[in-house]
Amino acid sequence: MTLTSPRTRRxxxxxxxxxxxxxxxxxxxxxxxVIALSGFLFxxxxxxxxxxxxxxxxxxxxxxxAWWALLMLIAVPLLGRGWCSxxxxxxxxxxxxxxxxxxxxxxxxxxxRRWPRRLRNIWLQNASFALVALFSAVVxxxxxxxxxxxxxxxxxxVGASLIFERRAFCRYLCPVGGFIGLYSQIAPIExxxxxxxxxxxxxxxxxxxxxxxxxGCPWQSFPGGLAKNTYCGACMECLRTCPHDNIAINxxxxxxxxxxxxxxxxxxxxxxFIMLGSAVAYSAVMLGTWGDLKSAxxxxxxxxxxxYAIAFLAFIFGVLPGAFLLAIVAGQRLSGSTxxxxxxxxxxxxxxxxxxxxxxxxxxxxxxFTNLSYLxxxxxxxxxxxxxxxxxxxxxxxxxxTQAMPMLQAIVLLGGLLWSSATARRIAGxxxxxxxxxxxxxxxxxxxxxxxxxxxxxxxx
Amino acid sequence: xxxxxxxxxIVIALAIGLPFIAVIxxxxxxxxxxxxxVSETGGWAPADLTATAGRPIRLRLTSDDVMHGFAVGQSDAxxxxxxxxxxxxxxxxxxxxxxxxxxxxxxxxxNHWRMRGTIQVEGQATAASDEPPLYVKLGxxxxxxxxxxxxxxxxxxxxxxxxxGVTIPAEFSSLDDYRPRSPVETWGAFRGASFTRGLSDQDxxxxxxxxxxxxxxPEAMQVGARLYAENCAACxxxxxAGDGVMAAAIENQSHLDHAAKPVADFSDPxxxxxxxxxxxxxxxxxxxxxxxxxxxxxxxxxxxTWALVDYLFAFQFExxxxx
Numbered sequence: 001m002t003l004t005s006p007r008t009r010r011x012x013x014x015x016x017x018x019x020x021x022x023x024x025x026x027x028x029x030x031x032x033x034v035i036a037l038s039g040f041l042f043x044x045x046x047x048x049x050x051x052x053x054x055x056x057x058x059x060x061x062x063x064x065x066a067w068w069a070l071l072m073l074i075a076v077p078l079l080g081r082g083w084c085s086x087x088x089x090x091x092x093x094x095x096x097x098x099x100x101x102x103x104x105x106x107x108x109x110x111x112x113r114r115w116p117r118r119l120r121n122i123w124l125q126n127a128s129f130a131l132v133a134l135f136s137a138v139v140x141x142x143x144x145x146x147x148x149x150x151x152x153x154x155x156x157x158v159g160a161s162l163i164f165e166r167r168a169f170c171r172y173l174c175p176v177g178g179f180i181g182l183y184s185q186i187a188p189i190e191x192x193x194x195x196x197x198x199x200x201x202x203x204x205x206x207x208x209x210x211x212x213x214x215x216g217c218p219w220q221s222f223p224g225g226l227a228k229n230t231y232c233g234a235c236m237e238c239l240r241t242c243p244h245d246n247i248a249i250n251x252x253x254x255x256x257x258x259x260x261x262x263x264x265x266x267x268x269x270x271x272x273f274i275m276l277g278s279a280v281a282y283s284a285v286m287l288g289t290w291g292d293l294k295s296a297x298x299x300x301x302x303x304x305x306x307x308y309a310i311a312f313l314a315f316i317f318g319v320l321p322g323a324f325l326l327a328i329v330a331g332q333r334l335s336g337s338t339x340x341x342x343x344x345x346x347x348x349x350x351x352x353x354x355x356x357x358x359x360x361x362x363x364x365x366x367x368x369f370t371n372l373s374y375l376x377x378x379x380x381x382x383x384x385x386x387x388x389x390x391x392x393x394x395x396x397x398x399x400x401x402t403q404a405m406p407m408l409q410a411i412v413l414l415g416g417l418l419w420s421s422a423t424a425r426r427i428a429g430x431x432x433x434x435x436x437x438x439x440x441x442x443x444x445x446x447x448x449x450x451x452x453x454x455x456x457x458x459x460x461x
Numbered sequence: 462x463x464x465x466x467x468x469x470x471i472v473i474a475l476a477i478g479l480p481f482i483a484v485i486x487x488x489x490x491x492x493x494x495x496x497x498x499v500s501e502t503g504g505w506a507p508a509d510l511t512a513t514a515g516r517p518i519r520l521r522l523t524s525d526d527v528m529h530g531f532a533v534g535q536s537d538a539x540x541x542x543x544x545x546x547x548x549x550x551x552x553x554x555x556x557x558x559x560x561x562x563x564x565x566x567x568x569x570x571x572n573h574w575r576m577r578g579t580i581q582v583e584g585q586a587t588a589a590s591d592e593p594p595l596y597v598k599l600g601x602x603x604x605x606x607x608x609x610x611x612x613x614x615x616x617x618x619x620x621x622x623x624x625x626g627v628t629i630p631a632e633f634s635s636l637d638d639y640r641p642r643s644p645v646e647t648w649g650a651f652r653g654a655s656f657t658r659g660l661s662d663q664d665x666x667x668x669x670x671x672x673x674x675x676x677x678x679p680e681a682m683q684v685g686a687r688l689y690a691e692n693c694a695a696c697x698x699x700x701x702a703g704d705g706v707m708a709a710a711i712e713n714q715s716h717l718d719h720a721a722k723p724v725a726d727f728s729d730p731x732x733x734x735x736x737x738x739x740x741x742x743x744x745x746x747x748x749x750x751x752x753x754x755x756x757x758x759x760x761x762x763x764x765x766t767w768a769l770v771d772y773l774f775a776f777q778f779e780x781x782x783x784x
Contacts, residue, residue, distance in 0.1 A: 030468060030471075031471070034471055034472055034475050034476055035475065037472075037475075037476045038475045038476045038479050041476055041477070042479065051523065051525065051545075051546040052525045052526070053524070053525060053526065053545040053546030055545070055546065056545060056546025056547065057546065095472075100465060101465060101468040101469050101472055102464055102465050102468045103464075103465070105465055377546075377547075381546075381547075381548075384523060384546050384547075384548070385548065386521060386523075386547075386548030386550065393547070394547065
């Protein structure tokens with residue numbers, strides 16, 4: 001094993017044979033992206049024109065079961081923003097913006113405006129996720145709604161590419177990209193420079209500006225300054241444009257970004273609450289036994305739905321952060337910390353990232369494996385026309401792993417609880433003594449324990 | 462071809478061509494695709510089909526919401542299930558021209574019975590047209606109330622009546638007498654006749670039950686029981702008491718401009734013992750105008766309708782000895 005940077009416990013995958021040529025070449029990434037785009041467009045078409053029966057509709061099953069399983073159970077925990085590197089949503093707009101499908105090839109279209117300074121944060125992503133989440137009971141079950149939402153994503157992404165420079169949609173608008181960025185801090189892989197001094201001496205900054213071999217960072221990040229995965233789209237453009245072979249694709253310990261005391265922000269902190277709260281709410285609405293709650297979430301536009309929407313927003317933006325704030329204040333009293341409460345609140349909120357991801361994995365395990373068998377008939381007859389392409393058009397619904405599921409979910413959630421508690425202690429320890437850090441983090445651990453208990457109750461009963 | 466052109470070709474071929482080919486490719490352009498959904502969201506679509514007598518038509522049935530069933534009225538063809546998102550293929554051939562009704566055979570919702578469509582079959586008729594139903598020929602007002610003025614002390618029993626050893630004279634027991642006459646009218650006719658002299662009023666009611674049993678068969682009762690369970694019990698209830706799972710909801714429907722009549726209670730002797738079999742058949746065939754009673758004329762054969770009428774009286778009469 002070769003250690004490639006001053007950071008410890010890292011292994012640069014580009015040192016392996018074939019890895020760098022495969023990643024530098026545009027063709028593998030291009031082909032996977034085009035296949036994903038084909039599936040995405042097909043999902044829109046089947047959503048709008050296929051069978052309106054959600055459990056048999058390719059769009060619903062492909063996106064909300066197959067893709068969701070791939071994303072939450074594999075891609076995000078293990079590859080961070082790996083999905084973003086092949087995501088089909090921004091590529092049509094990006095191709096138009098660049099005027100090319102592969103390498104830089106002349107002049108593209110678009111106004112190339114800079115994204116407004118005041119919006120250079122993820123508050124819009126927080127809002128867009130909450131907006132989609134409010135309609136999720138309908139979007140996840142009604143093929144036409146799924147088709148419209150996916151088409152809207154595509155339309156907005158193309159529009160953003162034609163108005164603004166680079167991947168403004170991915171960086172500032174995409175509701176999925178927001179939480180992938182948050183949880184990518186956990187992933188055991190990162191794109192980083194090997195030697196920052198080389199970047200400092202490289203005046204052309206082709207990784208940010210672009211050159212004949214590739215484009216300047218689409219995510220508007222300077223690779224030399226990357227400390228976290230949050231805003232690195234793993235697109236590999238910097239690997240192609242760096243003339244000094246200074247880009248590494250590192251394997252690293254899980255959760256390494258969480259314990260770096262830099263770059264912590266309130267918008268990202270709130271993303272942690274939004275995601276944790278949404279996991280709780282989704283578990284209650286979609287897997288719970290409360291018919292009235294389910295009906296309210298489904299009856300978009302009704303008085304019941306407005307009540308549900310207000311309760312949902314109040315929970316993720318008010319109740320959960322408010323309870324966490326109480327835990328922070330209690331921790332400050334216990335530890336005698338004199339740090340500003342807001343600053344402590346922001347820093348400590350990053351401790352919720354492991355529990356949040358664990359909550360989504362636990363929810364997704366149940367959701368996905370309960371419904372995965374819908375995939376086979378949907379693939380066999382994607383348009384609901386009586387086809388039987390894979391011989392599974394009449395396969396019956398069969399939930400998988402029903403016996404093992406409660407145990408799996410409990411292990412994941414308890415793992416998330418322990419990890420979050422340990423992370424809280426480490427974050428507190430950045431500014432406090434070991435004893436004070438323990439006291440500062442105890443109420444946060446209690447907060448995590450209550451949330452975990454709630455999730456265990458909702459998911460396992 | 463340079464790399465950029467090749468990439469663009471792949472984009473067009475895969476991202477646009479594949480979905481396009483998948484969408485335009487239809488497995489059977491000759492078949493009629495019929496989508497089923499609960500009546501509240503449209504029922505069958507299309508609901509009006511045409512065919513030619515003697516020529517098969519191919520149907521591709523699919524449900525857009527819940528499980529439905531498909532059958533053609535007054536036909537021997539068995540019903541088929543129409544599952545959500547799946548396609549059921551069916552070929553129909555009509556021997557005779559006419560207007561046929563197809564309908565849902567699964568209790569799919571409150572207005573399940575409204576989920577019907579028609580198939581207009583053109584061609585040369587080779588069989589005689591149907592006669593009007595008996596209630597029309599008799600000129601019965603089937604909407605009029607028909608309370609029985611006299612009631613039995615016990616539930617009339619054909620088994621007890623048979624044990625009396627009394628033979629009902631032929632002039633009192635023909636089918637032509639039975640169907641236009643309510644049980645209470647039959648009881649009155651029997652009571653005034655000499656063959657019931659010396660019998661109690663209850664004995665005469667038991668003979669009325671014997672008369673009912675003599676005009677049906679175990680096979681007809683089985684058919685009636687099946688039809689009742691499949692088509693009537695949801696509103697009228699398993700016991701006939703008008704307390705089926707849909708009864709309350711159907712009475713509260715707001716599409717009528719007046720208060721809906723309660724669902725008929727076949728366990729009520731006042732109403733049932735005053736009901737003429739021909740009037741009950743008329744209700745089934747025509748439906749209850751102004752009530753929520755569906756019309757079954759285009760769906761049940763005449764034999765099925767009479768079998769159902771026979772079964773309805775089983776809510777009043779005992780056929781066999783009670784165990």
